[in-house]
Amino acid sequence: MHAIEVSGLRKAYGNLEAVRGVDFTIEEGEVFGLLGPNGAGKTTTVEILEGYRRRDAGEVRVLGHDPDDPGPDFRERIGVVLQSSELWPNLTVRETHAIFAGYYHAPRDVDEVITLVGLEEKTGARVKSLSGGQKRRLDLGIALVGDPDLVFLDEPTTGFDPAARRAAWEMIRSLRSLGKTVLLTTHYLDEAEQLSDRVAVMREGLIVRVGTPADLTTTDLQTEIRYRRNGEDVLLRTDEPTRVLAELTSAAVARGEELEGLQVRRPSLEDVYLALTADEAEVES
């Protein structure tokens, strides 16, 4: 069974069409990244799946439920990390986890979850004393304490320093090893590339590309070959890098030349992403 099925999803706020006909499917146990610039419709899409907003049109199934009218066990089975939430500043990390554990039929062991998110040294610390990264871990901990099958992570590392991001990535990877399905939204390319089995790129309320990070980078743009000849930079773009490179090098070998500064570069996800979202970036700037 699919964990999430979405087809023809639409949502407008007044005249603003935030989501304009989105289709995608997420398998059980998959980490799916929803990537796009701010305002692309990622959060609206996710909040419809979480049951926070009603859709205007389209079909949505989340764990077999319609989130607009979910059955009683829907909220038992999802875990949500919102973009920002502050919780109760004066309670401790352990108390906060225990409170959330109490909302579920079959929660995980509270101390186990605290260790899983790496807050075991902060168990007795007040929430207001935590750093930004630690608060985010707390958000993740309380999303996991109910032992959900599906976890929504909305921009989980925005505002993190590099070390905190790495740590968060490790935690998100550990979700996959627990067998959870994860829907991750992010505007960081490297994050989507590092963590996701598949990535959907959203732009202006539409999904413009879906695939594995490798698919996206091999199918879209041509491979770049660079070298220097007579002091001038040469750049070739090609769909057949093997043939072009063979011709280039055999010719050079035949002339007894060295191809200075020879580089073969596959387009990175960043190149693809920039190409896909270029127009919008121009509009914004």
Next chain:
Amino acid sequence: MSAEAIRLAVRRPARRLFVHQLRTEQLVFWRSREAAFFIFIFPLLLFVLLGSVYDGKFQHVPVRWAVLAGLVGYGCANTSFAGLAIQLVLRRESGVLKRLRSTPLPSATYIVALLVSTLLVFGLQALALFLLGRVLYGTPFPSDIGSLVATLLIGSAAFAALGTATAMAIRSAEGSSAAVNFVLLPMAFLSGGFGPTTGYPAVLRAIGDVLPLTYFVKLVNAVYLHGHGFWTQPEALLVLAGWGVAGLVLAVRNFEWEPRER
């Protein structure tokens, strides 16, 4: 499985969730020093101060009895109206309300637990006021406990409805406390929350005559100072009910779980 067993199986988790959330609310309330001080302690301090200032008779009883009754009224408005409103705004704007919506905790259970928790705080406060009055100023305990409890319940319900409606009218956490107190403190002053208003100019008393706290204090006066049953005050009950219902309608119509500032 018998029908009874099914009903128990369905009802028990609901009760368990309610008790769990009530304990959560109590923990959250008492752990916050600001809440514990401004909501719980402050009216007690005011009573100690005002009780030492007033002397003489009011409606044929020692005026300190009336000061106590007034502060029960102020305490009720302070806890159920102001305290609840400020807490609701803070929780909405911090995203806790939104976060809780994605858990299996039913919305109704959350709201009822919050209201009962608020009532519990006010109940303890009223008890503390009567004990303090007895110890410091020799005020008597209420003669008709049943009528007093009913009065406090009615007042709490009306002010909680108004507090919730007010919380939904406030857009941001910043300044919510100032905004609420801007309503609360003049109301308490004009309504006799800080002692009898008999010496006030007619204009101020006329303004006081439309405020819900005036009628709640009248009700507490009737029950506590004169030992009347709460039902002997239909005018006060009617006005309180009117304010309460208006608050409830606005609260239900405007209730929001998500932060206003996005």
